[in-house]
Amino acid sequence: MTMQTIQANNYPIYFNETATEALNLHISNNKYSNIFIIVDSNTNEFCLPKLLPAIETDLNVEIIEFEAGEENKNIETCVEIWKVLTELGGDRKSLVLNLGGGVVTDLGGFVASTFKRGVDFIHIPTTLLSMVDASVGGKNGVDLGNLKNQIGVINVPSMVLIDTQYLETVPQNEMRSGLAEMLKHGLIYDKKYWEEFLDISTIDFDALDQLIYRSVEIKNEIVKQDPTEKNIRKALNFGHTLGHAIEGYFLESESKTTLLHGEAIAVGMILESFISWKKGLISKEEYIQIKSVLKSIYDDVIFEEEDIEPIMELLIHDKKNEYGSIQFALIEGIGKIKINQEVENELILEAFEDYKS
Incomplete structure (x- = not known):
């Protein structure tokens, strides 16, 4: 059955079959310069092959991968990604897609919220946890040593796309x-x-x-x-x-x-x-x-x-x-x-x- 779009604070949450459609419409309605997809080593392997063919665009799409795991949800990883964004021509009109679990959406949202003082980003949660938790509410951030989510911002995505087919790859x-x-x-x-x-x-x-x-x-x-x-x-x-x-x-x-x-x-x-x-x-x-x-x-x-x-x-x-x-x-x-x-x-x-x- 089709699930109604949920309207969150200043952004919509789309489900399953409406998600891809909404993404492509959003890309065509906004004059983005390029698209960056932030993934971790797991989602690069298991989820990216599903997302990439679904994106309809002539824009340059770049993949930025970091090693999976909570221990990499830190400012050092952000610095690496900010550098890559800069080297690959990221600017104020870039769009960031965060494809992954809570670590990717938390960190990717923080990276996008702070790069060039903030670029548009979209969360595409791929784990059950990130669908029901990390994708809602605009909290983005990283850990400081063993202190969870100590550094971060509250800043909402342009939209959240929840597609439960991604759960087939989740242990x-x-x-x-x-x-x-x-x-x-x-x-x-x-x-x-x-x-x-x-x-x-x-x-x-x-x-x-x-x-x-x-x-x-x-x-x-x-x-x-x-x-x-x-x-x-x-x-x-x-x-x-x-x-x-x-x-x-x-x-x-x-x-x-x-x-x-x-x-x-x-x-x-x-x-x-x-x-x-x-x-x-x-x-x-x-x-x-x-x-x-x-x-x-x-x-x-x-x-x-x-x-x-x-x-x-x-x-x-x-x-x-x-x-x-x-x-x-x-x-x-x-x-x-x-x-x-x-x-x-x-x-x-x-x-x-x-x-x-």
Whole structure:
């Protein structure tokens, strides 16, 4: 079935068959000088062969590739790409297409937003995570060491093109990673949507398009109310305050296997649901339901005693902090959120203990 275009803040989100059409119309209606497609080593191999033949243009199209992986989402990679853009004749009238997962769209959006003080860019997300999360809301940026998304801008693309055919090339663990953000959207905003995931074995993946569509719709509804994250948009940080710290620690630590974003966020959601329960915001039954659903989908992450301290350290640098205090977005019943919640360290430690049990 055809999915309606979603209107975000100042840009449209097109789905499946309408996406290519919209892209070609956009290119022909704007006097661009040339087109650059930013890819990583994975999307260059698996997704570019699908995109390239679909672009109808006489303009010069250049491919800029960087090595896949969160560890390359940094300013050094940006510097390399800015240099290449300059060498290949990039100017104010260039168009940048970001073809890839969240790392590509985050970094590519930042590169385009800052090159020549900003050129037009279009996101073409190719993973489940980037479709339901990174593609909506105009956040672009890079990591600073192990501090996630510490450097960046909020700047919207000309459009976002979501084509679920790209998901055929995505490995299972990456699909699960994207699912975490969809589960989050249900927990913070739509109880009925959350309930569609209660038994993962019954999900009809032909219905995945509809689930993705609803997820994008939820994120967009939240972002439209609060584009610059002064208020309700903070709801989207549920699971991310602890999740980002865990993800950053596992990325930097020599002895740890790097976690996918969704794997870290799933742990963060369990921990922050525990905190919500202990603060009297959700019932014990709701907490147990959340914990068992998430643990049925994601493998347990092993935390040693010595891991907790450095994770707590990373919380201090979380960009959601204000005036030196750590701000959590907690759930108040499934489908509702309470923002700007301060949480004592003892309670965070207790949450880790409970997770391990």
